[in-house]
Amino acid sequence: MSCRSRSPVIDALIDDVGIVAASARLHVAGVLFTYRCSIRCRHCLFGCREDLPDTVMASRQLADVLEMLHETGRVVHVAGGEAMVYWETLAEGIRLAAAEGNAPHFIETNCSFATDDRVVERRLAFLQEHGVRGVLASADPYHQEWVPPERFLRVRDWTRRIFGEDNFYGNGADAADIEALTMVTQAEGRLRAHVGTHPPVMVGTSRRELSQYLDDFAPDDPDLPMAGWRRTLDLPACLEQFRADAIWEIHVDPYGNVQTNCGIILGKTDTIRPAAVLAAGPEHANRFVECLCAAGPLGLAKLARDEYGFEFPEFVTQGCELCFLARRHLRKTHPDIFGPAEVYE
Numbered sequence: 001m002s003c004r005s006r007s008p009v010i011d012a013l014i015d016d017v018g019i020v021a022a023s024a025r026l027h028v029a030g031v032l033f034t035y036r037c038s039i040r041c042r043h044c045l046f047g048c049r050e051d052l053p054d055t056v057m058a059s060r061q062l063a064d065v066l067e068m069l070h071e072t073g074r075v076v077h078v079a080g081g082e083a084m085v086y087w088e089t090l091a092e093g094i095r096l097a098a099a100e101g102n103a104p105h106f107i108e109t110n111c112s113f114a115t116d117d118r119v120v121e122r123r124l125a126f127l128q129e130h131g132v133r134g135v136l137a138s139a140d141p142y143h144q145e146w147v148p149p150e151r152f153l154r155v156r157d158w159t160r161r162i163f164g165e166d167n168f169y170g171n172g173a174d175a176a177d178i179e180a181l182t183m184v185t186q187a188e189g190r191l192r193a194h195v196g197t198h199p200p201v202m203v204g205t206s207r208r209e210l211s212q213y214l215d216d217f218a219p220d221d222p223d224l225p226m227a228g229w230r231r232t233l234d235l236p237a238c239l240e241q242f243r244a245d246a247i248w249e250i251h252v253d254p255y256g257n258v259q260t261n262c263g264i265i266l267g268k269t270d271t272i273r274p275a276a277v278l279a280a281g282p283e284h285a286n287r288f289v290e291c292l293c294a295a296g297p298l299g300l301a302k303l304a305r306d307e308y309g310f311e312f313p314e315f316v317t318q319g320c321e322l323c324f325l326a327r328r329h330l331r332k333t334h335p336d337i338f339g340p341a342e343v344y345e
């Protein structure tokens with residue numbers, strides 16, 4: 001039986017400071033509603049694109065996962081892929097969750113659905129009526145290679161109107177600057193400069209499409225750059241990506257995998273709830289995670305080489321790229337830990 005797990009304390013915090021500041025304070029827990037996307041960004045971490053299998057959460061599953069994610073005490077959102085591709089299923093799941101007091105705090109979108117004002121107003125008003133507090137909308141050179149800027153601007157305008165200024169999560173630049181984002185991927189030199197100054201984490205599609213624009217390093221070079229997510233604490237190796245109080249995002253995908261952005265499965269929802277994963281100490285979820293937390297990507301690569309025959313690449317651009325290559329090799333023997341296929345293949 002479902003029960004309300006969305007905290008009134010977090011709603012009061014959002015009342016005070018909005019979803020952006022509340023997320024910064026509490027960190028986030030997300031639903032990867034589907035890996036399928038309406039576009040194929042060059043910097044995508046999870047390998048999302050249009051031609052993936054039609055795997056999406058059922059409405060009831062979405063409501064159940066939202067209940068679990070609210071138990072983490074984090075700001076809860078629904079993302080993808082692009083969740084809006086499956087609007088009817090998404091809306092029904094949010095309706096079920098709202099009836100149980102567990103609507104997500106915000107929805108993430110690439111704005112490709114925002115072809116006119118009517119559809120944006122209708123969908124955002126539905127979300128607001130069902131307890132959603134705001135919208136995260138993406139705008140950067142990679143998204144705007146595919147999504148016309150006016151669609152992002154439309155979502156931003158309607159979000160501010162319906163949810164309030166503090167509950168728009170995304171790029172606040174002037175319209176002219178948003179429109180200029182389309183230029184970056186149109187010229188090789190501009191793209192190279194942009195990747196160099198704003199290097200994405202080199203995993204998934206990003207590694208395939210963008211690593212060519214970064215400098216090469218030997219895998220054991222002490223100057224090999226590290227990336228990761230929101231590194232704000234001075235913790236060794238990859239510990240910040242796995243310690244419960246530090247992880248920026250924990251999420252559940254359509255297969256029930258509990259993961260972080262680092263693409264390592266920490267548990268499955270049919271046997272453990274995300275809050276229990278956090279309480280148990282994710283940095284001890286398995287020996288591969290323990291190795292990353294103690295010895296970083298080079299440590300994982302050595303473990304993969306010594307025990308599983310991983311061949312070191314001659315060069316990599318980031319520790320995260322070395323980690324991804326080692327994980328992709330380890331996936332052959334441990335697909336239950338390094339998965340799903342969408343993230344690695």
Ligand code: SF4
Nearest residue numbers: 037041044048081110
């Ligand atoms: S970054 Fe987001 S919008 Fe772009 S392909 Fe990945 S999931 Fe889709």
Ligand code: SF4
Nearest residue numbers: 228238262297320323
């Ligand atoms: S090296 Fe691997 S575990 Fe560490 S931050 Fe990068 S992707 Fe995550």
